[in-house]
Amino acid sequence: xxxxxxxxxxxxxxxxxxxxxxxxxxxxxxxxxxxxxxxxxxxxxxxxxxxxxxxxxxxxxxxxxxxxxxxxxxxxxxxxxxxxxxxxxxxxxxxxxxxxxxxxxxxxxxxxxxxxxxxxxxxxxxxxxxxxxxxxxxxxxxxxxxxxxxxxxxxxxxxxxxxxxxxxxxxxxxxxxxxxxxxxxxxxxxxxxxxxxxx
Amino acid sequence: xxxxxxxxxxxxxxxxxxxxxxxxxxxxxxxxxxxxxxxxxxxxxxxxxxxxxxxxxxxxxxxxxxxxxxxxxxxxxxxxxxxxxxxxxxxxxxxxxxxxx
Numbered sequence: 001x002x003x004x005x006x007x008x009x010x011x012x013x014x015x016x017x018x019x020x021x022x023x024x025x026x027x028x029x030x031x032x033x034x035x036x037x038x039x040x041x042x043x044x045x046x047x048x049x050x051x052x053x054x055x056x057x058x059x060x061x062x063x064x065x066x067x068x069x070x071x072x073x074x075x076x077x078x079x080x081x082x083x084x085x086x087x088x089x090x091x092x093x094x095x096x097x098x099x100x101x102x103x104x105x106x107x108x109x110x111x112x113x114x115x116x117x118x119x120x121x122x123x124x125x126x127x128x129x130x131x132x133x134x135x136x137x138x139x140x141x142x143x144x145x146x147x148x149x150x151x152x153x154x155x156x157x158x159x160x161x162x163x164x165x166x167x168x169x170x171x172x173x174x175x176x177x178x179x180x181x182x183x184x185x186x187x188x189x190x191x192x193x194x195x196x197x198x199x
Numbered sequence: 200x201x202x203x204x205x206x207x208x209x210x211x212x213x214x215x216x217x218x219x220x221x222x223x224x225x226x227x228x229x230x231x232x233x234x235x236x237x238x239x240x241x242x243x244x245x246x247x248x249x250x251x252x253x254x255x256x257x258x259x260x261x262x263x264x265x266x267x268x269x270x271x272x273x274x275x276x277x278x279x280x281x282x283x284x285x286x287x288x289x290x291x292x293x294x295x296x297x298x299x300x
Binding site: 061065135140162 | 209213277
């Protein structure tokens with residue numbers, strides 16, 4: 001329970017930091033802390049393989065992509081105009097939705113019977129990690145992935161191929177960038193001098 | 200599991216809420232994408248908590264597929280951000296209104 005509380009506080013604090021960071025780079029660092037804490041929480045939930053995947057894919061691949069894009073965009077990008085914070089506009093609808101969602105959550109938990117632990121497809125949750133038959137082990141995960149859930153796995157490969165083709169089509173240098181209005185600021189119209197938020 | 204399932208689901212809902220606020224309240228597309236990543240992770244936490252509560256592997260498989268789709272989504276989203284920047288010299292989502300009807 002102590003572990004859960006510490007991790008939950010860290011996760012929520014880093015998540016708040018991600019969406020409120022003054023610069024995007026700081027937000028990426030906060031997201032890194034968030035993903036690591038979530039990986040530790042997955043470990044406490046006996047999901048060892050997913051904890052490792054979380055660190056490799058999220059912290060390793062996705063955040064690296066974010067950092068590269070920030071490094072690419074931070075040179076020459078027009079800074080944001082200040083004074084257009086949208087948080088007050090969305091605060092009331094978001095609060096209403098959050099209240100409804102949490103009320104539904106509490107209602108659901110109050111009206112469903114507590115889960116009794118029962119082993120459905122595994123024999124036990126205790127034992128050396130990685131051994132077949134232990135809940136969350138890589139052996140069981142791999143067997144389930146390549147037998148029962150083979151079709152979703154193949155669909156995932158298809159999704160990744162489509163993503164690769166889409167990224168090449170979007171960001172690849174297939175056609176030269178157009179010269180037109182919007183590429184440069186209009187003459188006689190100075191850029192926003194106030195730097196409030198930079199990428 | 201010593202910690203009740205409700206705590207995990209509540210934490211997941213809180214992370215989802217924070218991510219959603221980040222998506223609708225910020226004007227930086229990179230921060231919006233990071234908010235979406237937070238929402239993916241909230242869903243993953245719910246999947247894994249339920250998988251642990253029911254001792255069923257299916258939640259782990261689904262979380263794995265969600266991670267894969269999240270990676271694809273991040274790649275596509277960042278490519279769109281780069282393409283928009285190359286076209287219009289800005290990344291402020293309020294200034295990107297070419298498709299507004």
